[in-house]
Amino acid sequence: xxxxxxxxxxxxxxxARVARAALATLLVACAxxxxxxxxxxxxxxxxxxxDLKELAVVGSVPTCKRPRHLVQTPDRKQLMVAxxxxxxxxxxxxATRKSVRRVDVGEDPxxxxxxxDGKTLFISREEDAELAMVDLASGKRIKSVEVGxxxxxxxxxxxxxxxYVTSEVASLVHVIDVASGKVVKNVPVGKRPRxxxxxxxxxxxxxxxxxxxxxxxxxxxxxxxxxTIKFEVKGxxxxxxxxxxxxxxxxxxxxxxxxxxxNHVAFIDVASRKVEKxxxxxxRAWGVTLNKAQDRLLVVxxxxxxxTIIDVPAAKALKTLPVGRVxxxxxxxx
Amino acid sequence: xxxxxxxxxxxxxxxxxxxxxxxxxxxxAAAFKVVLLHPADDSRLExxxxxRAYLGHPTGPAADGVAAALxxxxxxxxxAGASLTLELQPVASTxxxxxxxxxxxxxxxxxxxxxxxxxxTLAVADAIKLPVLNLSAADDRLRQxxxxxxxxxxxxxxxxxxxALAQTLVARKWPQVLLLTGPTPADxxxxxVVQAALKRYGLKVTATKPFKLSGDPxxxxxxxxxxxxQGGHDVVWVxxxxxxxxxxxxxxxxxxxxxxGDAGLVAVAWHAQFDRYxxxxxxxxxxxxxxxxxxxxxxxxWLAGKALAAAVVAAPKGPAAAVHRALAEGxxxxxxxVPMSFRAWDGQLxxxxxxxxxxxxxxxxPIDGILHPKNNLDTVGADAPEKLxxxxx
Numbered sequence: 001x002x003x004x005x006x007x008x009x010x011x012x013x014x015x016a017r018v019a020r021a022a023l024a025t026l027l028v029a030c031a032x033x034x035x036x037x038x039x040x041x042x043x044x045x046x047x048x049x050x051d052l053k054e055l056a057v058v059g060s061v062p063t064c065k066r067p068r069h070l071v072q073t074p075d076r077k078q079l080m081v082a083x084x085x086x087x088x089x090x091x092x093x094x095a096t097r098k099s100v101r102r103v104d105v106g107e108d109p110x111x112x113x114x115x116x117d118g119k120t121l122f123i124s125r126e127e128d129a130e131l132a133m134v135d136l137a138s139g140k141r142i143k144s145v146e147v148g149x150x151x152x153x154x155x156x157x158x159x160x161x162x163x164y165v166t167s168e169v170a171s172l173v174h175v176i177d178v179a180s181g182k183v184v185k186n187v188p189v190g191k192r193p194r195x196x197x198x199x200x201x202x203x204x205x206x207x208x209x210x211x212x213x214x215x216x217x218x219x220x221x222x223x224x225x226x227x228t229i230k231f232e233v234k235g236x237x238x239x240x241x242x243x244x245x246x247x248x249x250x251x252x253x254x255x256x257x258x259x260x261x262x263n264h265v266a267f268i269d270v271a272s273r274k275v276e277k278x279x280x281x282x283x284r285a286w287g288v289t290l291n292k293a294q295d296r297l298l299v300v301x302x303x304x305x306x307x308t309i310i311d312v313p314a315a316k317a318l319k320t321l322p323v324g325r326v327x328x329x330x331x332x333x334x
Numbered sequence: 335x336x337x338x339x340x341x342x343x344x345x346x347x348x349x350x351x352x353x354x355x356x357x358x359x360x361x362x363a364a365a366f367k368v369v370l371l372h373p374a375d376d377s378r379l380e381x382x383x384x385x386r387a388y389l390g391h392p393t394g395p396a397a398d399g400v401a402a403a404l405x406x407x408x409x410x411x412x413x414a415g416a417s418l419t420l421e422l423q424p425v426a427s428t429x430x431x432x433x434x435x436x437x438x439x440x441x442x443x444x445x446x447x448x449x450x451x452x453x454x455t456l457a458v459a460d461a462i463k464l465p466v467l468n469l470s471a472a473d474d475r476l477r478q479x480x481x482x483x484x485x486x487x488x489x490x491x492x493x494x495x496x497x498a499l500a501q502t503l504v505a506r507k508w509p510q511v512l513l514l515t516g517p518t519p520a521d522x523x524x525x526x527v528v529q530a531a532l533k534r535y536g537l538k539v540t541a542t543k544p545f546k547l548s549g550d551p552x553x554x555x556x557x558x559x560x561x562x563x564q565g566g567h568d569v570v571w572v573x574x575x576x577x578x579x580x581x582x583x584x585x586x587x588x589x590x591x592x593x594x595g596d597a598g599l600v601a602v603a604w605h606a607q608f609d610r611y612x613x614x615x616x617x618x619x620x621x622x623x624x625x626x627x628x629x630x631x632x633x634x635x636w637l638a639g640k641a642l643a644a645a646v647v648a649a650p651k652g653p654a655a656a657v658h659r660a661l662a663e664g665x666x667x668x669x670x671x672v673p674m675s676f677r678a679w680d681g682q683l684x685x686x687x688x689x690x691x692x693x694x695x696x697x698x699x700p701i702d703g704i705l706h707p708k709n710n711l712d713t714v715g716a717d718a719p720e721k722l723x724x725x726x727x
Binding site for chain 1: 414615618619647665667671672709710
């Protein structure tokens, strides 16, 4: 048509190019320090994506049906999500935020852990009350170990030789030898044991007891009970304190336990096993996860369908974000 | 033999039995057995009734629930070095029930479970010195004037069900209640319990009317839902132990008012659609074992098995008295998110009640915000200070 218009188009095009380049640089810069959290939501069949700088939900990634436990792969390139309803493990590529593979793991998987080399998956399956070991390269189940009903928490030892599984119904921690696929010991803990944390030196295994209002501390050497940490929350009764989620700082100094219907997170000094602080979160606070700098704690609230972001040094909630129906677990990718 | 001599004979038998079980424990796990007494000819389980599946009514034998609980506890029991088995004993009468209970006691049973009416349950409790777990009799008299020291109630009482609904009406602000009552003595008793609950929660009865299942036009005042539900009220509470009339009442009322009680919104111990706190796993496991959906009485039977297994795990080496103590004092996980236990004052299991319309779980009692000085579950049913059960437990 005319020159002016043509020029303008070029101008716009070039400025767009500049902007895009700038944006790309910005993105790269951000990626270096970006903090993005993914939160699984059991009834939305999706992961909510949260920008932890902006403290806002910025997207959603569809998954298989009823996504629950969520783990980042050791190479940090992918997320793995266990889906209770589809009986699958969804593998999400973090660069594209898309599902790249679905591995059939059998009916009703709940929680899982990976071997230190990332090659083997250990997953609890409620339907058949077993721990399944899956070779991730082939997607084949190598072994199944029968455990107590409603198995949940799964934790692999640092050397990859032992895997621990809780049975909510049997109130046991099963100690399983990976090589033989046999239960070598059943350790009675509190009522309805749920999740684990290992101290970084690998010497202690902490187990939350949902109906015991407590954490049982086990020695990984002989699997004896070293201690039981009882929780108390002012204004809440023992029966309303239902600990589920647990995590520890990398230096092994502090542990964080979500207290379920008591709606608080307990900060615990690992050495003295004393509760230092209680921080208010949402309704039925259960999943907890820390960022790398260990200054942000995410708490998933199962009954208020939201996520509370806690400033750890200040021991106070910064913001609570709606994240979808029945959120289960959160992972921070940075 | 005089009673005293009998007592001595028994006390002599105990050390021997203990020695035997100790010897057995060395060789194998401590083996415990419980006996379930159930009606030989159970009219509740006639096909036509089971097919209707009225809320709160049994839809299969109680043995299914107990067996499912013992099966899933097997691993935990094994880990503790014990085993627990179930024996079924059909009984045709109260006398039969008594004799069967005594036989079980003699044979060294750990406890007796009853899926019987109030009269037979009481006869069993009086005949033996073992704990008796009542799976189905909801009669309040068993928790009050007729309570017994070793009688435990897993089934929620009529009063608990009435309290649960009354709390719900308070929470909804539906205070005006029209009460419709069936013709049987059981209905009359249950209606009195409902009236007391309404009074406790400050709700108002606008009218009380009897109903009757009838097609006779001369009895239409008793049988026609439109005529029965005239007048101003917030809600219609129907008391119908049989269930047939109640089932046809919702949506046939003169005014657009909800129905509660034995139809519409019903308070039950469990519902297969409950989906929190691991409940679907319990319902699914039961379905797998029994090949039928779980009903509220099935859950009560399951919980009884669970409570007994938990008590054995707490004292796996026995003696029986230690297991009995663990049963009385221990907590049990009923997959409703709160620890449950037996009330010290009347042996009733403290438990939440689920409110259902038959399609889903609408809510649960105790209702949020109704508080109790010690345990909110104790707002549902008879509380300690009322001292309705005079027996020391």
